[in-house]
Amino acid sequence: MLTEEIRQKIAQEIAGCEHPREKAVDVMYVLQRHYGYMTDEAVHEAAQLLGMTPLELDELATFYDFIYRQPVGNYVIHVCDGAACWMHHERAVFDYLCRKLGVEIGETTLDGLFTVLPTACIGNCHLAPAMLINGKCYGLLTPEKIDDILEQLVCEACQPVLTK
Ligand code: FES
Numbered sequence: 001m002l003t004e005e006i007r008q009k010i011a012q013e014i015a016g017c018e019h020p021r022e023k024a025v026d027v028m029y030v031l032q033r034h035y036g037y038m039t040d041e042a043v044h045e046a047a048q049l050l051g052m053t054p055l056e057l058d059e060l061a062t063f064y065d066f067i068y069r070q071p072v073g074n075y076v077i078h079v080c081d082g083a084a085c086w087m088h089h090e091r092a093v094f095d096y097l098c099r100k101l102g103v104e105i106g107e108t109t110l111d112g113l114f115t116v117l118p119t120a121c122i123g124n125c126h127l128a129p130a131m132l133i134n135g136k137c138y139g140l141l142t143p144e145k146i147d148d149i150l151e152q153l154v155c156e157a158c159q160p161v162l163t164k
Helices: 004-015 018-035 040-048 055-062 083-087 090-101 143-156
Strands: 077-078 114-118 130-133 135-139
Touching: 004 018, 004 040, 018 040, 018 055, 040 055, 077 090, 083 090, 090 114, 090 143
Parallel strands: 077 114
Antiparallel strands: 077 130, 130 135
């Protein structure tokens, strides 16, 4: 359930809009931060706040790569599968990450730390192959670089599990 503070903040933002649905994605980000992902409850709450139907909102939610309708890990890894990254072997990045973390694309590690997802071009084609982790871009990826990035994140999270 949303706190009254969040509810009021959203209401204020929507109040300035001619069409509240203009703010649908922003509102979903707020709810996603609150719940961890766009739960069914979040979809219904957002729809109510925006004057939309839950179905309309769900269609939007499933369209955006960065709105999650399923639980995700602490670190969401979006591997770019745009044209430039594809030409620089993005598939090898997926394969290496998935093997190392013991997941398939779209899955979350058992410790809840990492989720691996694809995304469209992230605007850093000169760094292909590239990925975003919680919004931070990492590029010119190699297996060694991926190892370093993941190890640093695991250290930050004080989690001991990574499979080689
Ligand atoms: S295609 Fe991957 S960053 Fe543009």
